[in-house]
Amino acid sequence: MVLPRQTCGLFTHTLLLERYPGGRQRLDRSIQGGELFQTVINNPINVFMTHMSNYGNDRLALYTFESVVKFLRCWTNVRLASAPPLALAEKYFQLRPDELNPLWGNPCDDIRHRRIWSKSKWCDTLPKILVIGPQKTGSTALYTFLAMHPTLVPNLPSPTTYEELQFFNNNNYLKGLDWYLNFFPPSQSNNTQITFEKSATYFDGDLVPRRAHALLPNAKIIAILISPSKRAYSWYQHIRSHGDPVANNYTFHTVITANDSSPKPLRDFRNRCLNPGKYSHYLERWLTEYNAHQVHILDGSLLRTEPATAMNTLQKFLKIPHLDYNKLLKYDAKKGFFCQAVSGEKTKCLGKSKGRIYPPMEDRSAKFLRRYYSTHNTALSKLLVRLGRPVPQWLKEELTTNG
Ligand SMILES: Nc1ncnc2c1ncn2[C@@H]1O[C@H](COP(=O)(O)OS(=O)(=O)O)[C@@H](OP(=O)(O)O)[C@H]1O
Incomplete structure (x- = not known):
């Protein structure tokens, strides 16, 4: 030590x-x-x-x-x-x-460390791409689409959190760099391939941008954004389906309208539900660590309806050989999503936990959230214009139907 x-x-x-x-x-x-x-x-x-x-x-x-x-x-x-x-x-x-609190850097960035770094360890396979979420924006679909690209290699799955390693945002970070590196063994990739990781909770994790930058200063960062109201509702349904007592005891409307006099568990739950949707706030934090040219803001609605178009733009950003996703993805009418095309007419879709069936959001909740996110959405739109990025259709609609 x-x-x-x-x-x-x-x-x-x-x-x-x-x-x-x-x-x-x-x-x-x-x-x-x-x-x-x-x-x-x-x-x-x-x-x-x-x-x-x-x-x-x-x-x-x-x-x-x-x-x-x-x-x-x-x-x-x-x-x-x-x-x-x-x-x-x-x-x-x-x-x-x-x-x-430790802040891990890449041991191989320092020539003296590189010289004494054990032969049985590695550092060149650290991810060069991070998909940061936020949660419930289609990050798993993106992860599987990226993993289909021959140039890209995902991390090995975690026994507890599956494809997500959740290294930078929680106590896994304190397990140290070796813990993280073990999910990127050199045997998994050759030297023309690029490793990537996605953990949807990275987007709004307080310490994540700083920690990620300390270890992966040259990484490319991908954030996926959909309507923050839809994201919040999907998150609520997701947590409810996992039997969370707060989600089971309170309706979505009660959660989002909780105020300072509401019980603390409810207020905490409301914050977890609504805060990640304050997109511009979190993106600005990422932009204090990473240069804007390293950050791609992907339109999650486009990824859902026209995944090949979204993947084309993304491949250009990643500077990887072009792969025609039109040939690799197929719309599955039963699932209601684009899925991986396998032999013949068959498709391989994400499991039941992605694309859950639940009742539509109540009008009063939709109205409340439109107002709630109004200033955040305006700030996001300004941020995108400042960065010279396209303003997604869903954001234009949220801003015009405001109030
Ligand atoms: N191609 C495809 N297949 C399946 N699901 C898709 C796809 N594209 C987008 N989505 C939407 O992704 C939502 C889940 O988002 P995430 O994968 O980011 O969720 S998680 O945070 O990792 O739990 C999930 O949200 P719900 O519909 O609320 O379950 C889907 O709407």
Whole structure:
């Protein structure tokens, strides 16, 4: 384990000066203003270890550290003090409490890390595309369409959350990078392929944009948007079908109209139902981390009715070879959606949990939500215009039928 923002690295490599790569001159350069000197200067707290169980034998380490301490004392005003590693760690987090939560970066971005990265580990297969949701916008359909492309490879499924890894937004993040990487083994893809991941809860997760950017700064981000009112209703039906007590005890209308005097579980539920639909708010957060050219905003209604058209635009954005989805997808009248065309007239559709049958939304709820989302939809429309992106038909309709 290393402290945040420190690079785990070797300063002495060997026990013998004459075997030091580059010779004494190189080691002395590191001590006298070079890498070791800079490491001490730039980090108020450092943890150093010797290779040896009895470090009295590690004469080269003793030479190195004695020399760097002498050099620092001679040429700088830095006050040096030492303490056991645990005490150092405590001091470090007193100085930087905001760093108590880890922020994983790509170990292979740092040449020293890459050099000492275990041969049995990898990092080149980290996803280069993230489908971030939000939930109930057709993200699973998009995931299966992307997985049909020979250039694209999804993560291995999680035993608990299936195709979604939900790494960046919950406690899986604290399981560390190895946990995430194990879903992208090199055996799954060749080096011309691109790995991708979709977790629909990433869109509105507080910490997600920052965490995702720290690990995948060059990733392409895909958000799918449909009418926020429809999304909220679909989400309510989804949660209700899973037997959630709040969803079972309260009608959709009661949920969306809950106010500050409503019971806390109901208010929390209302927030989970309605907040992700404040699209511009969350997109702006993603745009503080990622450059706009890395972010694709996909029209979820178009994906549903004309998936081949939506996939054409998406392939251009991803700069991957063109695949004609007209030939791969077929409308399934029974399911009411485009599904994967298999042999003959057959189709392979998503399971029962996608495209549930439920009664239409009550008029009063639709009216309430149109008003509720009005400012958010206006902000979204402005955002899309600012980015030079098309304004989807569903958004134009929501804005004109407002009130
Ligand atoms: N091709 C295709 N096949 C099946 N379903 C499709 C498709 N395209 C869009 N949809 C709509 O996707 C809705 C589910 O969205 P998600 O996959 O994002 O849901 S989830 O957040 O991952 O649970 C799901 O919502 P419900 O109809 O409310 O169940 C569908 O309407």
